[in-house]
Amino acid sequence: MNYISTRNNNIKVSSAYAIAHGISTEGGLYVPESIPQLDENDISNLIELDYIGKAEYILKKYLTDFTDEEIGACVRGAYTGSFDDEKPAAIAQLGDSINILELWHGPTCAFKDLALQLLPYLLTTSTKKVSDGKKTVILVATSGDTGKAALEGFRDVENTEIIVFYPSEGVSPMQKLQMDSQKGNNVHVCAIKGNFDDAQSGVKKIFTDNAIKETLAKSGMEFSSANSINWGRLVPQIIYYISAYCDMIAKGDDLSKGFNVVVPTGNFGNILAAYYAKEMGVPVNKLICASNANRVLTDFINTGVYDRNREFYTTMSPSMDILISSNLERMLYILSDCDDKYISNLQSELASAGKFTVNDTVLAKLQNLFYGACCDDEGTLKTIKNTFDKFGYLCDTHTAVAVNAYEQYIEDTNDKRPVLIASTASPYKFAKSVLSALSTDIPKSEFDTVDALSELTGTTVPAPLAELKDATARFKDIYDKNDMYNALCKCLKIK
Numbered sequence: 001m002n003y004i005s006t007r008n009n010n011i012k013v014s015s016a017y018a019i020a021h022g023i024s025t026e027g028g029l030y031v032p033e034s035i036p037q038l039d040e041n042d043i044s045n046l047i048e049l050d051y052i053g054k055a056e057y058i059l060k061k062y063l064t065d066f067t068d069e070e071i072g073a074c075v076r077g078a079y080t081g082s083f084d085d086e087k088p089a090a091i092a093q094l095g096d097s098i099n100i101l102e103l104w105h106g107p108t109c110a111f112k113d114l115a116l117q118l119l120p121y122l123l124t125t126s127t128k129k130v131s132d133g134k135k136t137v138i139l140v141a142t143s144g145d146t147g148k149a150a151l152e153g154f155r156d157v158e159n160t161e162i163i164v165f166y167p168s169e170g171v172s173p174m175q176k177l178q179m180d181s182q183k184g185n186n187v188h189v190c191a192i193k194g195n196f197d198d199a200q201s202g203v204k205k206i207f208t209d210n211a212i213k214e215t216l217a218k219s220g221m222e223f224s225s226a227n228s229i230n231w232g233r234l235v236p237q238i239i240y241y242i243s244a245y246c247d248m249i250a251k252g253d254d255l256s257k258g259f260n261v262v263v264p265t266g267n268f269g270n271i272l273a274a275y276y277a278k279e280m281g282v283p284v285n286k287l288i289c290a291s292n293a294n295r296v297l298t299d300f301i302n303t304g305v306y307d308r309n310r311e312f313y314t315t316m317s318p319s320m321d322i323l324i325s326s327n328l329e330r331m332l333y334i335l336s337d338c339d340d341k342y343i344s345n346l347q348s349e350l351a352s353a354g355k356f357t358v359n360d361t362v363l364a365k366l367q368n369l370f371y372g373a374c375c376d377d378e379g380t381l382k383t384i385k386n387t388f389d390k391f392g393y394l395c396d397t398h399t400a401v402a403v404n405a406y407e408q409y410i411e412d413t414n415d416k417r418p419v420l421i422a423s424t425a426s427p428y429k430f431a432k433s434v435l436s437a438l439s440t441d442i443p444k445s446e447f448d449t450v451d452a453l454s455e456l457t458g459t460t461v462p463a464p465l466a467e468l469k470d471a472t473a474r475f476k477d478i479y480d481k482n483d484m485y486n487a488l489c490k491c492l493k494i495k
């Protein structure tokens with residue numbers, strides 16, 4: 001199985017190369033040249049396997065340049081001991097036909113753990129194959145969730161160093177404490193005086209600076225990236241949609257007409273993984289793309305016009321506060337029948353004018369696959385309350401956006417098929433917003449809020465968040481935004 005760049009069909013690489021490099025040199029994203037198929041036999045085999053077994057089975061179809069032993073070691077390393085009950089993707093059922101796919105039982109209580117626990121293993125295995133074992137330096141700019149999940153994933157992984165930059169005033173108190181108290185001998189956390197964009201452009205500048213690259217190479221190191229355009233982050237996400245399908249069969253859901261999938265979407269990575277699962281043979285009917293007030297994708301699905309020239313809203317579902325959904329490029333590449341020139345043109349329009357319009361053929365295919373809906377913070381709060389009142393189920397702000405979008409879909413179509421809603425974070429990660437949906441009495445401190453939420457709802461605080469109460473900050477340095485390179489040198493002990 002080769003991987004092709006979305007912006008140049010002549011570029012074909014192995015999966016190890018795609019994962020080690022993240023992005024193609026001309027800016028394209030790597031996609032598999034074909035989508036492996038699962039027949040009935042595969043599904044009956046998969047149903048018998050635990051999550052680790054399923055992950056091995058599916059990865060073998062995509063990472064054909066990895067040996068079976070390598071794949072086995074990667075998935076065991078990622079998914080043994082790091083998720084509650086060894087169940088990374090358990091389903092909670094609400095009523096008769098609503099399945100909530102809880103993707104937040106990992107070390108940082110958000111769905112990014114599913115991919116970021118596995119990526120470090122895929123990456124180190126890949127670099128051994130394609131860049132003769134140089135030490136990999138992972139740079140991350142984060143507004144919260146990605147940074148912590150990447151730190152946990154790469155913590156003490158052999159032959160890697162990870163440096164996370166975050167805006168000192170731009171993350172929640174819980175996220176700040178999660179990162180500053182991070183354990184591990186290869187982890188580095190630097191707060192930046194500035195906002196998320198400053199952190200991100202600082203990282204990009206370091207990443208693309210040839211002189212810095214050379215300095216690193218002299219010390220036997222090279223950069224790589226852990227963000228969601230890396231195929232190594234996407235492929236782990238396909239696994240849980242297939243696993244959920246197996247679980248729905250096992251519990252006897254009526255899947256004769258297929259089922260719908262709802263995904264709270266930011267960068268379009270998670271929902272793209274659901275699309276891949278569908279194309280592999282999972283009987284998904286509609287892919288429902290849920291957005292918050294930053295409704296650029298809802299508008300795109302409804303009109304075919306992608307336009308980032310609009311007000312940016314800071315919402316209570318911050319991981320979806322995004323106006324450029326990078327992984328959409330992969331979807332458009334597939335929908336345009338792999339027209340690399342067309343994709344290059346769309347992307348340069350996006351870079352220069354901040355917008356593009358897709359042609360009618362692509363739009364028709366897009367609307368056939370997807371349904372787009374969005375809600376603002378007020379809708380999010382209402383949905384958290386209604387879902388709790390109706391089902392006794394507590395969901396976080398991101399998941400609530402998905403539930404809200406699903407209700408709109410039902411209203412619009414009256415489609416009675418079973419549904420799978422991706423739940424992307426523990427409600428305790430956003431305790432203040434979640435509690436404010438249910439009560440007007442909000443304590444001042446973060447941990448009092450967490451306790452109040454637990455008391456009011458009778459739900460348990462996840463251990464990784466409860467433990468933070470006694471955590472002490474290890475990383476205290478705050479750097480000027482123009483001083484990120486010096487911070488990096490200090491972390492890596494290079495000059």
Ligand SMILES: *Cc1c(COP(=O)(O)O)cnc(C)c1O
Nearest residue numbers: 265266267268269270319424425
């Ligand atoms: C990252 C994130 C999302 C968005 O996922 P994408 O793959 O970027 O679409 C949704 N919810 C939570 C809690 C997240 O951390």
